[in-house]
Amino acid sequence: MKNPWTTLTTTVPYDNPWISVEHNEVLNPAGNPGIYGVVRFKNQAIGIVPIDEDGYTYLVGQYRFATGRYEWEIPEGGCPVGTDPLATAQRELKEETGLVAEHWTQLMDFYLSNSVTDEYGVAYVARGLRQEAAEPEDTEELKLKRVPLQEAIDMTLDGRIKDALSVLALQRVGLLGARPI
Template identity: 75%
Template sequence: MKNPWTTKSTKTVYDNPWLGVDHSEVINPRGGEGIYGVVRFKNHAIGIVPIDDEGYTYLVGQFRYATNRYEWEIPEGGCPVGTDPLATAKRELKEETGLVATGWTLLLDFYTSNSVCDEYGIAYLAEGLSQEDAEPEETEDLKVKKLLISEAIAMTLDGRIKDAVSIMALQKVALLRTAGR
């Protein structure tokens, strides 16, 4: 479809190594003058649902600065735009949990909020797991929890998991399991 918006001007009003914020003067689809702000991410969101041969998965617990909360999530990380998402997923899984997988399946790709940002993400299913040493980054103080995949899915339903990437990926696993795949 043709873009119904007309951009008169755009300037970056904030920029750091992870994101930029653009302010645009626009003409909206009905012809009115307006403004639009967009957060532009420099990394794609990557999520991994690791499942071992016994039906267990692994969640990562950490304190999230932006929400000022401790959260349980699937292993996640940032993939610099223009680099290989699967390579990033493999690196993040090893860094955060010490797990190495031999089987990788794309679960889904998504936008986290297409009204105010352009953050794009990809989630994978990781299988054929073996355990090595975790290698967390300096900014990460992580706890790893091993639990049945059914319990992790239940955590998305009762609110114990609030992270959108985790919810989407775990619910996709639930849907695939319901469909017998």
């Protein structure tokens, strides 16, 4: 489909290693002048739902600076655009939980907030888990919690898990149920 927006000018008033912010002078679909701001991400969002042989999954708890809240989430990380998302998922799972998985399946891909950002994400299911030592980054102070998979899904329904990537991935696993992933 043809883009109904016309971009007249684009400036980047803010740029750092993770994001840039664009200010666009535009003509909107009706032909009227306007502005459109876009946050451009330099990483893809990666999430992993690890499921062990007993039907449990692993959640990571951490304080999130941007929201000012402590949150429980699936293991997550950032994959530099243009690099292999699966390799990033494998690294992030090990870093945050110490888990190494034998089997990986892509669960879904998605845009997290496509009205104002281009943040793209990929989620995986990891199985055949073995425990090794976690290797968190110095920006991470993490707690690990092993919970029944259904409890984690319930946490997305009752608001104990609010992180969008976690909600999407866990509910997708719940919707697929017994179907092979």
